[in-house]
Amino acid sequence: MNPSARRPVRRIAALVGAVALLAAGMATAAVPVAVDVGHFLAKPGATSAYGVPEFEYNQSLAAVIATRLEADGVPVRLIGYRGEMEDLYARAPQAEAAGAGFLLSVHHDSVKAEFQQPWVWEGRQQMYSEYASGFSLFVSRKNPRLAESLDCASAIGAALRQAGLHPTPHHAEAAGIGRPWADETNGVYYYDNLVVLRTATVPAVLLEAGVIVHPREAAELATPTRRALTADAVAGGLRACGATASP
Template sequence: MLAGLIAAATVVAIDVGHYLERPGAISAYGVTEFEYNHALAAVLAARLASDGAPVRLIGQRGEMADLWARPAQAETAGAGFFLSIHHDSVKEEYLQAWTWNGRALRHSEQFAGFSLFVSRLNPRLAESLACASAIGAELRQAGLSVATHHGLSSEGVARPWADETNGVYYYDNLVVLKAASVPAVLLEAGVIVNREEERALAGAARRALTAEAVRRGLGRCGVMAAP
């Protein structure tokens, strides 16, 4: 355990990725990513609060278009750790058209799994990476697989591994990570354009499993008391 790595984390900031006007990816079954992010963030916040962790939800009303304001709000709240919640898609060339309930949608069965991101521009990179690796290890221990499709972005930018075993990539220019003054991690909880994985991600069991794994990971890296 990395106890003491992050000193006196009084608040865990949980950032709900995207917002209502730009809700992120559209899932295989036509649900916005923001809806998935919102639902998982609520479950995670409740899980951490049940262990006595002060939690600050950021962007939960879907109004925060300014990405720079998110880590700033976390800092104002006295957060000692920043976690941004997202759900994943894939590059355009992997998406296939299909129709669900009369609606034209797209899906891809080629990729699945979770991934985590840290920024080398964050001033607390060592702690960020330690926590991302700990969360990834717990997600793997819970039976989830690592997503491997982020090696090259849709813009042709390489996303190098920070910890391949535990599903952690470097993504240096993500605003919510590089602008945070505290250790910061972004979690892609799963691939919502994969029809089978989306079914799981939409369920209470997968959300509870993910929340518990995150809680245990935060315990391993010293943000919370060890599980």
């Protein structure tokens, strides 16, 4: 081959190599998202209508969300996945020590005891309620990145609604907790004193994926289909609010 003919080939090879290096650098520079598994083994949170601890729901959904984000090239730091994180004040610092630029705390919801009633499931008495169903999201006005937190909470809520899910209004009702709305349309409330939100210095949102004391919703929330749908909405919402880059 004529030496002059090799020059375009060499230039193309150099360009391809530069693009590969740039892509590798971009992947390395991606900012992690911290996915916090709500509650812990010693205090596993609410109990479903079928007697399943909330922590098990949280752990399973957090794993699916982490996998979904990683498929988009987003590094993920799981917090409290083994159920060992008893110190709530250690969660946000652990996320930030990992370089996380966003913190999502994953939970599942319940209702006040006066709205529950007993039933028997598989030979054991459990408590259930059809008073409320649906997702909700929370932000803290004590978080220094409130505007970004609210943007992302609203974006996740909008994605969940677009996927066919509905927010629950029961946290705002006087008969419930009476929490103020931050974005009623997308199911976002203010909950200023939640430790994991107010101690974070990065944008932070708590997701209640659904009401596990509601028999029908508890069953749905335990399925791979519902978990995947929720994870897709979370991933889409985080892209929409700029917390993660598009794949």
